[in-house]
Amino acid sequence: MPIYEYKAKDKENSCAYCKDSFEELQQLSAPSLTKCPRCKSPIVKIISAPSIGGSKSSFDDKAKNAGFHKLQKIGKGEYETKY
Numbered sequence: 001m002p003i004y005e006y007k008a009k010d011k012e013n014s015c016a017y018c019k020d021s022f023e024e025l026q027q028l029s030a031p032s033l034t035k036c037p038r039c040k041s042p043i044v045k046i047i048s049a050p051s052i053g054g055s056k057s058s059f060d061d062k063a064k065n066a067g068f069h070k071l072q073k074i075g076k077g078e079y080e081t082k083y
């Protein structure tokens, strides 16, 4: 079961539980929570973006090490080999 993270929409009207954020174990098919299970104040789901293997430069390095060449367009129909 995935764990979803929620936090209070309105910090002023939230309890200690939902004030910053809390995690809720939910079925994939279960609807998102809209209220704090403790104080019933509105909450929002925090979308945590999955990390996709490092920065762009490290991808370039990997491609370079793997023997790929990167072509950069330098003008109309002209390409320059970067490495």
Ligand SMILES: [Zn+2]
Pocket: 014, 015, 016, 017, 018, 019, 036, 037, 038, 039, 040, 041
């Ligand atoms: Zn709460």
